Amino acid sequence: MMRLQTLLGEAPLQALLFDLDGTLVDSVPDLAAAMDHALEFCGYPPAGEARVRTWVGNGAPKLVERALTWALEVSEQQAPQAQQRVLLEAFYNAYAEDSSSRSRLFDGVCEALEYWQAAGIKLACVTNKPERFTHPILATFDLQELLPVVVGGDTLPTRKPDPAPLVLACEQLGVSPKNAVMVGDSSNDIQAAHALGMPAACVSFGYNHGAPIQEAGADLLVDHFSDLV
Template identity: 45%
Template sequence: MTLKKPSVVLIDLDGTLVDSVPDLAWVTDQMLDSFNLPPRGETKVRKWVGNGVKSLVKRALTDQLDGEPEPDLLDKAIPVFMSLYEQHACVESTLYPGVKQGLAWLKQQRIRLGCVTNKDARFTLPILDKLGIHDDFDIVISGDTLPRKKPDPAPLLHGAEFFGVTPDKAMMIGDSVSDVKASRAAGFSIVCVSYGYNHGADIRTMEPDAVIDTFAELESLF
């Protein structure tokens, strides 16, 4: 499929640029251990990430995708998770294959880049720095930058406004249903990676404009 080349591309972090699950799983299990709960392991955590820390902690405490723990337990668990993750946000996390090549190609095309994630800035920025891609982005919109997160379109519209472009000239690259919903609501085109998290579901069922297996395939879309 041939797509119109955008002026701006906003890119999701977890499951799109970075495989952060090894660190998130370690932190999750350490948090659970502090409450004498059993570990959940990387396989389960891989299906739970993508909607922010609060959702991940809820899922870990209940061992369910849509579980609701006791409010008191949740209130105690979130600060424990945050403290652990600050120390262990990018120990085992890695860039996916082709990410640096794809980012370099986008910049060669004079396409301006932003990162849009539901992860808080205090975790996002160190990960981007450590993995050597922070300077590829003109703006980083984290989960605590605005009052609303994806799948709300607000972060994407904020990015378009920052770059001074209309939504029809902007594209989102992501891995999840939240990315697709936010893009459609904002009027962005949306390309998804096939390898992301998306709670274990095939992202093709959400009918993004295109699906790629690696960032190296981006240039074949335009």
């Protein structure tokens, strides 16, 4: 806790907001399986896990847009909206069937969350994943009691990097953003936090849309979840 406290200076650390995909859970194997199923259902070739890993982080619609532009070999601006809607529905259907059997918690996640909870720090999950997929994943890994507040990608009209989801999470936790730290793995998390003057700590093993997280401007970067404690 002391390492994250230093990011706030003299303001007491009262809450931690956690991204889900790439931060708490390596969810790409299930996302990739669902995306490949959807691509094949729509008549496109499967993309494979390694490629899907570079597309994750901005929510399912953006993931589908990136998949379709790859499949059609066009720019994102040229991806037909109608085909995106069909592919998105196919992806949601496949992901709803299985969103967690291949996923795993990153090392040290449970121990760290339990440590912060015991220390009286309030915890929330702020993700761009739709709520209907987020809650089952948290339940699969027994994280619901550790993360009682959840703000998903469809909870509000906007999602990260817009700061509104972080503001809502702080309101529901009953804390000020000035007493919270965002913990994530991508530029979305950093931009959303910094828009509020909130520090952002990032893990180096996440996704960040395939770009080096070291260049995204995190206030703290760690290689293992336990390094945040």
